[in-house]
Amino acid sequence: MSTLTVTRAVHLPKVGTVLSLLVVAFVVAAALVPGLLVDGSPTAIDLKSTLEAPSWAHPFGTDDAGRDLFTRVVHGARESLGIGLGATALAFVIAIGLGFTAALAGRVVDAAITRVLEVAFAFPALLLALLVIAVRGPSLATSIAAVGIGSAPGYARMIRGQVLAVRQAGFIEAAAALGHGWFTVIRRHLFPNAMRPLVAVATLGVGQSIVWASALSFLGLGVAPPSSEWGALLDAGRLHITTSWWLEILPGVVIVLVAISVTSLGRTLQNRLGGAAR
Amino acid sequence: MTTVDDRPVGRADRVSGTTELLRVENLRVSFGATEVVGGISFTARPGQCLAIVGESGSGKSVTARTLVGLTGPGARVSADRIDLAGADLLHTTERAWRGLRGRQIGFVLQDALVSLDQLRRVGDEVAEPLKLHRWGNRAARAAKAVELLASVGVPEPEVRAQQRPYELSGGLRQRALIASAIALDPPLLIADEPTTALDVTVQAQVLDLLAASKERGTSIILISHDLSVVARLADEVAVMRDGHIVEHGPAGQVLHDPRHDYTRMLLAAIPSEHTRGTRLSGTATTVQRARRQVDRGRPVLEARHLTKVFRGPDKVDRTVVDDVSFELFGGETLGIVGESGSGKTTTARIALAILEATSGEVLLRGEPWSALSTDRRRPLRKQVGVVYQDPLSSFDPRWSVGRIVTDALATGRRPPSSKTEARDRAVRLLEQVGLTGAHLASSPLRLSGGQRQRVAIARALAPEPSVIVCDEPVSALDVSIQAQVLDLLTDLQDELGVSYLFISHDLGVIHHVSDRILVMKDGRVVEHGTATEVFERPRHPYTRQLLTAVPRLGSA
């Protein structure tokens, strides 16, 4: 076999990957120990300095209650990231259950689950969210549930495909030929290898979840005030965009930055791990 | 820029082998810091075939691609001169190159399945060079494509032209690929491993095809790793190794009176009837091996009337294995040879009891084996090991060599009682297969093909089985590596008295290793007997056909 192997171009130049890492690091820090990055409370009002444009004192400016937007953004990281991770985790728990059952439990079950997934797919994610919210009322938990459930079918489908693919792999047969039990084979070979490429997918998912959750907040269906979850900030900033642009633009930029960073990291990971599962 | 004459070189100066068509002097190619081709020179003459032979990484393919200006991204090419029919290829613009490719130089890659665009009709693929070089109009090209397909011996060419590559058999695909390469009857035809992955019979046909166009005066550069294939076609042979031509001369001389050790080694490594009972690897070509004893008592593994029927998506049943029976005795090697689709691998998987036979059964030491329930069979599995064609895919990509081997040990007759014991025994196994304890930590991904297969063998040995099923264990390996692995297998057999059920499409290999042989075709056993019987006095016509198709060095 003599063919030229050309290494695949990694997405985003290396610089990008580094920057992404920095952004993510910052956000994680903000989520874990916001106090390190900003002093002062995100809800501290100052009616004397409302709607101030960005300055040294207030890098992101202030809102109409005189709250420092930067402080709010930093403190908002916890919820936003929390939703992103929580939703993705929830989605994966559901998806792994469905995906593996479908792939391993035989034709009938598979057919059934695949149908269910199809129905779920035909169901606009946002409507699902709207319904969930109509039932539970807007809150952090609801946002997580809504986004999580909404994105689960996609992953489930992916995992199913992945499991079916890995099941064909030579090392599965090899393990069986060594006399290992089916369960052992699943636990030691099938599961870890099927899930491997999904690590990257999950990372991508976090980015998307953050965006989706903020979309809910943007529709006024998100986390309750005075939370400064980023989507909520955008919602609040919307009215001001023509008069105090920073209130809408800066949080938006933050969301986009984080989303890109997480996404590009995910893609880099994807290229590293090889399995570009879709 | 130099203007390049697009017109094919006139027939007149083609037929005679005297004038050179292509002249390459001191060609160097490097990717970044690493030099892949280190200053080689050769010439190609009309009606002659130059074979460039070498193992993987020898730089032969890069050389081939360089001759059509497609060395690849990031490559640095330098040479004193590369002339094609008097035109300087060294300083040729991309634009001019396009004029040459397909018109002056035809190129045939290996494995037409991936070398033809799956989504387009075979006809269009064949006609593409015509289109690109503005030959005739649509209709004319379509007609020509059919004509070309016919000329390379594709049956019912009109139909084939309308089909797509995946609808054709490997042989037909390869012919189509060649047809498109010779569409504009280029004076120079470069064939890069044109017959790899083809069955011997088909391989023979394809080689004949190339021979034919050589007769017509085309100059052929044949790239191959297989000396015996080369022997069939080449007038001149250049043996490459690590980017250098180590030996270059008339085919007869190089193949029968090699000057260079490497060439000798390569030649010696080719398994065939001559090499039975000898070591293939190492310099000494004929070291007689002490044949071990085959105990003809009760067979270790016995297959009785195995039949396997698969139901296709179109609800049509296909009998893949049809009434196959055999006995495998202790310390013996039973070879199953056959072309793709002959059912040999399926037979192997049934023997392994990984696949359930539709009817018939397999006995292990006279006891039920295939008939057992999965749970009852599991404890017995330690007695039957397996080595696959592609070791890499048979390893969990996340596992280290050490883990792979120790895991296998744990399933064996004497599971190690402690971590240290496991480790020690793993090291011993690795050493037994010619590796070292140093390999324990490394991942199979970072091993060479040969090393991987050794690990696979170590894993198979770990449970101390009495039978090892080897399914095409050396097909993916370079000839020298193949030699080493084959030797290893035989050595181990002498040492441990383990029996092999040895599956291969390569008659040379089969002949080399087997005591007794089954020849399979379309799921049935068409002939069986001792190696000598089958190869010296073949009874079945198919066997004879196979034997004649096998490329032999002798033929050059």
Added chain:
Amino acid sequence: MSRLRRIAVKAVTSVVVIVAAASVTFFAQLAVPGDRANTLMNLQTGQDKKWSVDELAPLNERFGFDDPVIVQYLDYVTGLFHGDLGTSYTQKRPVTEVIGGQLLPSLTLTGAALLVAWALALGITLLTVKRGRFLTSLGTTWEALTASLPHYWVGVVLLVVFAVQLRVFPIIGGTSALGTVLPVLTLAIPLAGFLGQVTRDEFEQVLQQPFVTTARTRGMSDLGVRVQHVLRHAILPAITLSGWALGALVSGAVIAENIFGRPGIGQVLVTAVNTRDLPTVSGIVLVVAAIYVVANLLVDLAYAIVDPRLRAA
């Protein structure tokens, strides 16, 4: 199994899918706490209070809210098979009409968005994939950026920049052609980034395929190779994803319509969910599901056209 048969089977299961989706919605809404009559009453009076039983009696009577759930469901389903999606509680019009009026704008929006997204994605991929470090990273960065853009934010920014400040497009353009541009871009840009990434991956893979080399050895130009050989292979995954994308677009449409005050089922949906207008919500889900199913049949078809290998199997 023959192709026709496959399609037939698919069609049947599709109907199941559609009805199932609608049914799920139906029960999901019944599960929502709060009394429908009360909601309706408050809607009619602009109150948010609890109404007494006899105040609500007429409404319950009228819409049969008091009937056992199963009865209500059966009524609904039987209605479905007569093409009757019920009557909107709030608008007093047949749901078919409520949706019918809003369907076209939404379809044009999502459809156009999908097309534009494809155009953008393909254009950028063709221009930038494996075209030297600079162009490539430009392309990938653009894709990574757009793929991560939240719809609503794109919308608001586009609106302010192009409608309010530059006045290139109308602000309350409704369904006019000019007024459709910004909503379409709002949906198309992020999707384009996403499709672009997928296509690029594949494109890079395919560019290394031997048959591409073969084509080159026949004297084909780089552009020729990209357009005539690689592209066709490279768009396959994107085609598959387009079916899914349509679903996502519907969700996006809700947001876009909200921002641009554009009529469409997105708007109706939100209002209907808020006002517990059960027939309307179920109806919309039904329609969306139907669109989704049809879209996916089309996708399969498109796929089969681009990749004949599937036809064989």
Added chain:
Amino acid sequence: MKARTAAVLAAAVLATASLSACGSDPAAGGGTPKAGGTIVYGHVQEPPCIFGGWIQQAYISRQVLDGLVTLAEDGTVKPWLATKWAVSPDGLKYTFTLKDGVKFTDGTPVDAEAVAWNFDYWENKGGNSTAKVSIDPYYKAAKAIDASTVEIEFNTPFPPFLTLATQGYFGIQSPTAFKSRTEKENCEKPIGSGGFTVKEWKHGEEVVLAKNPGYTSWPATAKHEGPAIVDEVRWKFVADGVSRYASLSTGESHVVYEVPTVNWKDAQSRYQTIRYITPGKPVSFYINTRTGPFTDAAVRKAFAYGADRKSAVEAGFHGVIPYEGNPAVSQATPGYNAEVAKAYAYDPAKANQLLDEAGWTQRNADKVRTKDGKPLTIKLVYGSGFIFTQEGATVLQVLQEQWKQIGFDIKLIPATQAELWGGKYTDPSTFDATPSYWTSPAPSILWIVWRPSTTEKPNGSNRSFYNNETLSAVIQQANSEPDATKANDLYGQAQKIIQDDAAGIGLYTQNSTYAVAQNLKNVWLEKSQGEPVFSDAYFTG
């Protein structure tokens, strides 16, 4: 101009005040009139039907339906479809004489029968639940004396009736059309005798109103006599404030409703602006007096003292919308008690003292006051996105922060329309305080809101669950008091009772703001509910 305390005129004053900021008064005319043209009006919410009991419906049905009477700027009731009326000495019978020759746009006459039918439709056939509640339980019956005389009878005297009848909910429809047409038609295109008719309803986008050429029944308050001057009004629904306001500057619209407060100053400098302070219940907190910490009046008062509501409102609404200290009725309501409004000015010290006295002395880790280990947690439920805009939400967050200082732990619970309308937050256990408003031109709104809620006669509107016999007696007395001054005095007392007991806590007045393009004149708001009137409007050349 001299400041007036008579709150009755507050709206007018404020309106002119704001107008003075930009020379021309849209209601004052001027310029050279140009006949015809189409007014594009940017409204916010789209109602399910044109006519109904929701203020959103009153806004648009006012364009299509005429009422019997209308309200003048000075708060007096003026003729409309009724040229004159008489009240029987016992105050139980109102006899209206109808204008001659008025026809519905379906050609049928607007006669006594028709009017009587409409009353019956609203009050007994569920035709308009708001019309019903506003004169319930006083209303008895309506009957036609002769073609042009209709008599409305009451169980007990109810002087506010005339004022209440000026609301859009009392718009007269053609019975003939109503009975002969489908429910859908009646929902989308009610037939009245108004200055416009519904030409087309593009759902989700706009309602197109066409001039009624045969218009003869303009109200006494009209700015001109005769049919509408413009040909059409395109009543667009533009939910997004930014788009709505910006559409004026691009000339895509001529009038917009609810100018975002951030843009108000800009609007004043560039357009004609009108601001209307809604009479009736202002945006004020219902305080759950039945369960939770607020059962203790002291805690309620501490709550009222505990936050600087005035400056919070100024911040949230950028100084555009006035603070309202009176929880019962807004400053634009007749009988408004200005004194009451002054109570509970921001006084954290007082608040702390009250809480200490009330036994909320301990503080937990989060600095939240506790009593017997229970934290002083307040569930504050508010309608997010529809009752409370972003601006309102900001106010609440500012208050929340201040309340935190004195040891209240305020849980802001944004409720969706689905939840609120579904009645999720009607049970005392679900909230401690919830803000809302109720537009009404008469102080009799007090009765609707504060009528004791009993098991046999529950009152869902009394969200404070505040049953006070004295209060209810005073209001009832006021409602039946023929003498306006006396009545207002009684209403004033009622407001005081509510305020003193902190059964509700004031926040801000519900406003309607409009911005009108400079080239459009004579757009004015009717007094009763602040609905825009387009039948007098004209473009200047």
